Amino acid sequence: MSASRPAAHPAVFSSEAKTRAIKTSENVARAIVHTIVRDRLRHGDRLPSEAAMLGHYGVSRESLREGLRLLEVQGLISIRRGPGGGPIVGRVDSANLGRISTLFYHLAGGTYAELFESWVMTEGILAGRAARNHDRALVLEALDPYLAEDPRVGVPADMADFVRFHAHFHGVVASLADNRVLSLLLQTTGQIVTHHVVGNADPREGRDEIVRDHMDVARAIATGRPHKARTSMEEHIRHMFRYYRVGLEDYIAWR
Ligand SMILES: [Zn+2]
Numbered sequence: 001m002s003a004s005r006p007a008a009h010p011a012v013f014s015s016e017a018k019t020r021a022i023k024t025s026e027n028v029a030r031a032i033v034h035t036i037v038r039d040r041l042r043h044g045d046r047l048p049s050e051a052a053m054l055g056h057y058g059v060s061r062e063s064l065r066e067g068l069r070l071l072e073v074q075g076l077i078s079i080r081r082g083p084g085g086g087p088i089v090g091r092v093d094s095a096n097l098g099r100i101s102t103l104f105y106h107l108a109g110g111t112y113a114e115l116f117e118s119w120v121m122t123e124g125i126l127a128g129r130a131a132r133n134h135d136r137a138l139v140l141e142a143l144d145p146y147l148a149e150d151p152r153v154g155v156p157a158d159m160a161d162f163v164r165f166h167a168h169f170h171g172v173v174a175s176l177a178d179n180r181v182l183s184l185l186l187q188t189t190g191q192i193v194t195h196h197v198v199g200n201a202d203p204r205e206g207r208d209e210i211v212r213d214h215m216d217v218a219r220a221i222a223t224g225r226p227h228k229a230r231t232s233m234e235e236h237i238r239h240m241f242r243y244y245r246v247g248l249e250d251y252i253a254w255r
Pocket residue numbers: 166169170210214236
C-alpha cells in the first residue's frame with residue numbers, strides 16, 4: 001500500500017454506538033423488519049397503512065415516518081406516494097449494505113486501493129466456501145449456465161445488462177457460500193465496485209477474459225476444489241482491476 005494513503009481520523013475507529021439509547025424511530029424500524037421476517041413477506045408485498053401502523057405501534061406520526069424513512073434509505077422497503085400508495089417490502093440487497101458502508105469507509109479515509117485489495121480477499125473466501133458446499137445438486141444447478149462448452153453464448157452486449165450478468169455470477173457464488181451473514185457481508189465489497197465504480201469503466205472490453213475466468217471459478221466450485229476456486233476467483237478479481245479506471249488513492253465515495 002502506498003505511503004501517500006490518507007491517514008484515518010483516529011476518532012473514527014472508536015466504538016460508542018452500543019452505549020447510545022435506541023430512538024423510538026429505530027424501535028419502529030426494528031419492529032417492522034421483525035414483522036416482515038415473521039410473516040415471511042416478500043419483495044413487493046404491501047405493509048399495513050400508516051394509520052394501521054400508528055395504531056399498532058402506538059408511536060407518533062413523526063416517529064413512524066422517521067422509522068420508515070430509515071428503512072427506505074437502506075432499500076429495505078420502498079414507499080409509494082400518493083393515493084393507493086404506502087410502504088412496500090424491498091429486497092435484501094448487499095449493494096445497499098455496501099452503499100451505506102461507503103460513508104464509513106470514506107470517513108475512515110479508506111481508498112479504492114484498499115477496496116480492491118479487500119475485494120480480492122472477500123470474493124476468494126466466498127468462492128472457497130461455495131466449493132465446500134455439501135449440497136452438490138444445488139451447486140451444479142446454480143452454476144450450470146457457467147459450465148457450458150461455450151459460455152459466451154447469451155452474454156449480453158448492452159452495458160447495463162452486462163454489468164447485471166457479471167454481478168449475477170458473483171451473487172450465485174455468494175449464495176452458495178452457505179452462510180447468509182458472510183454472503184451479505186462479503187458481497188458488499190464487490191457491490192461497491194460494481195455499482196459505484198462502474199461509471200468510470202467499461203468492463204465489456206474484458207468480456208472474453210471475464211467469461212473465461214467465471215468458467216474457471218465455476219468448474220473449481222462444481223468439482224469441489226476450494227483452494228482452486230479461491231485462487232481462480234482472486235485472479236479474476238485482479239483482472240477486473242484493469243477495467244476500473246479510478247484513482248486508487250481516492251477516497252471511497254458514496255455514489
Ligand atoms: Zn466476475
